[in-house]
Amino acid sequence: MPAEQPTFTPPRITVEAGRVREVSVPPLAPRVTDGSLADIPFTNAEEAPDAAVLSRRTADGGWREVPARVFAAEVLAMAKGLIALGLHPGDRIAIMARTTYEWTLTDFAAWAAGLVTVPVYPTSSASQARHILRDSRARACFVEDVEQTRLLSAERGNLPDLEHLWQFSAGAVGHVVDAGRRLPDALVAERRGLLSPASVATLVYTSGTTGPPKGCALTHGNFFAEVDNAIELLHPVFRAQAAEEPSTLLFLPLSHVFGRMVAIGCLRARVRLGHAPSVRTDDLLADLAAFRPTFLLGIPYVLEKIYNTGRATAERIGRAASFDRGARVAQRYGEAVEAAEHGFGGGPGLGLRAARGLYDALVYRRIRAALGGRCRYVVCGGSPLGHRLAAFFEGAGVTVYEGYGLTETTAATTATPPLRPRLGTVGWPVPGTALRIADDGEVLVKGEHIFSGYWDARSGTVRPAPVVDGWLPTGDLGALDSEGYLSITGRKRDLIITSAGKNLAPGPLEDWLRAHPLVSQCVVVGDNRPYVAALVTLEADGLAHWQRMHKKEHLSRAEVVRDEDLLRNLQQAVDEANSQVSRAESIRRFLVLPTDFTEERGHLTPSFKLRRAAIVRDFAEEIDQLYAR
The missing domain is CATH 3.30.300.30 (ANL, C-terminal domain)
Structure with a gap:
């Protein structure tokens, strides 16, 4: 059956001196008061044991579904191994790998063992990886391949806390599982029982555009506040539409909080999740064609690439003029849809609908085919997409939900509300969030998804987040329109x-x-x-x-x-x-x-x-x- 449409609570807007200065949206999901992310696989296995929560790539290029009960068993077995190998509650364990099934499995297994995970970008240099591992005092690290093993092996003398270095491609998961075979399952239940929403789940190091990366301590409660409200807000994305079960292929790095949040959200909502380790154009297109997701997580660069590749292909076969006409029609159609949803018009007229139908076969179907053929939604963040491309994709049959956030806000702090798009903006506050524009134009944020603070390597504790009167300064400049939609205009320091x-x-x-x-x-x-x-x-x-x-x-x-x-x-x-x-x-x-x-x-x-x-x-x-x- 089609999913119910989400219920919207209009944002509360505060106007000062004729300008919108503050906007807030009440939460759509109840606050989680006990348990942790570690419970998600086991709750899924109990409530829906046969639900296909993940898919794994097979040797022949196909995909094999992983039921909830199987994933929970794998998490349990790996968690027991981590305990058997001497890792204690609160210890940090790093993961340096591309976007793979093993990454997500290790993430949840580490939490089930009471550990704190520390992502490291797979493309990190030796000095970058050394800084994160030393600063976090990681006792163990999983890497993907032999090159990363060599890179970190050369740094072992500079990493006094690192006791274990395991390589996924050399059977690391099996090695850890074997170590814990004799341990009772109850030990994992005991470790999970030590965790609460206030416990630190992960240290995610910022990109460091102006200095050494800092470890943002995100709690289990931060992620619950983020993903539970995002799931309710983006109802069409995470809920089944007609007979089509939702699914996504994740290709952005799990080292980044954006990709991580979506992976956790998919497990939480029981949305089938696949992993694509290669972002090379040919590899990614092949993965999308085989997996056929219903929605994607992306950044503007990916959508720009798809649009520009479509335009280049049309030009190469002598149909550039047709593509350009189709693009203009799609833009007008997307703008008409937006206007109708805001009560400013009657929507696309007969002529525009007819033109869109004509160009659907000539242009838009090819764009959707590049996304796998079934994709109807893209959750886009990282930087503004812009009005032109957002309108084009809406007209081409792919709705883009733009968002904005930081590592310190557990990814999205704003998102485009379904059925209420405002093209060219990054949407309203995620439910449970408030935004304020400071006198100098800086965006300030308040909500349960705000991180607990930065990791202090010297003390091995977390320094409280730099909030002022409950507001976190983002360093970004922005403006709120009359309906509370946020536009990001730049970085304060830029x-x-x-x-x-x-x-x-x-x-x-x-x-x-x-x-x-x-x-x-x-x-x-x-x-x-x-x-x-x-x-x-x-x-x-x-x-x-x-x-x-x-x-x-x-x-x-x-x-x-x-x-x-x-x-x-x-x-x-x-x-x-x-x-x-x-x-x-x-x-x-x-x-x-x-x-x-x-x-x-x-x-x-x-x-x-x-x-x-x-x-x-x-x-x-x-x-x-x-x-x-």
């Missing part, structure tokens, strides 16, 4: 002040340019300079397509960045971005770099955020060129 005294946030310009198929990254500069300028890097697939279409495959990267046709195309993109801002905020000059910003070079965090200080330092000469007379 504000640019030109020599003429103009203040501007670079984020919106950068996000607009990054959506162009030729652009990989963009850094807007201009602090204490006479005007705004930008460094631009090229997206490899988009550039290769452009060179094929312009018969310029013979040009090297160093040559193509000076090509007049390429620069003319990019200037058009810059002009479009400039049309969104005032003259004083517009990009006057830009420079295309022959190399991209990467994590390996220290210019991106593992979650693809720009390390501005490092970029400005390493490209100081190029920035000076932008201001040379």
Whole structure:
């Protein structure tokens, strides 16, 4: 049967001096007062033992369902092994691996053994991994493969607390399970009984755009407040629609709180969860085609890539004009749907519906096929998607729920409410959350999902969260509209002040340019300079397509960045971005770099955020060129 529609409680809005300064939404889910995340697998096994809560990839490329009773048994067996190997309640255990079944299994097994898990990005350098393992005082670490084993083995002398290093690809799970075979199940029940919602579940280290990463201590209660309210809010996503059971394929890193929150939410809601370890385009498309999820967790880059790949394919077969017309129709359709849901119009008219039907076969079906064919929803976060793409995907039959949050807020602190979208915003507060805009424009947050504090390595305890009168400063700048929808305008510390005294946030310009198929990254500069300028890097697939279409495959990267046709195309993109801002905020000059910003070079965090200080330092000469007379 179709799922019931969610019940909305209008947000409570506070207006001060003619501006919306505060908005809050009451919780939709009751507060959890006992137990922990460790109980989820065992509750599922008791209440719905045959429910397919996970899927595992098989050797032939298919997927095998994992019933709740089987997953609970695997969690129990691994938890007993961790206890047998000498790990005590509260000990930290690290996981350094891509998004795999073993990651989620280890997470829940560690909690069942009373431990605290510490994610480490699989792409971390030796120094980054060393910092997290030393700071957290991890006693054990699971890694995925031999390269990571070698990387950490070379650091063992710098990691006095690390007693165990286990490799998934070398049978780590089996080794741990074998160690605990003689232990009674009651020991795990005893460890679980020691945990409460106030217990620390995980130390998630921030990306560290301006300094060493800090360990955010997130409790079991933080995750319950987050996922229980998100499940109720995003009712169409997590509940069965007609005869179609919900499912998702997770490909974002579990090292990031966003991916972790969704994995926990899926187990909590008994939504079938699969893992995709490779984000290479060909691998991911094959996984999506085989798994066929009903919804996805993504970041704007993924949706931009799908759109740009669809556009490039259409251009290659001589149907670019048709794609562009279809894109405009989808945008208008999405905007008409939004207007109708807010009571501003009657929705798409007959002509627009007919046009959408025509382009569904020509354009939109291919877009949905790239997402696996059954995907109807995408939960998107990390950075703003923008009105244009949000409207396009709505018109193409894929509803995007945008959200905004931090590691310190256990992922989402706002989300697009179903049936009440406001394209181009990050939605309302997640139920149980309040937002306030400070005098300087900073977004402040309050709610049960706010972390307990930062880990203090010296004392081995958690320092209380830096809240003021219950409000957590986010460091982000934003604004609330008349209905309480939040728009993020930039980072407080990224504000640019030109020599003429103009203040501007670079984020919106950068996000607009990054959506162009030729652009990989963009850094807007201009602090204490006479005007705004930008460094631009090229997206490899988009550039290769452009060179094929312009018969310029013979040009090297160093040559193509000076090509007049390429620069003319990019200037058009810059002009479009400039049309969104005032003259004083517009990009006057830009420079295309022959190399991209990467994590390996220290210019991106593992979650693809720009390390501005490092970029400005390493490209100081190029920035000076932008201001040379």
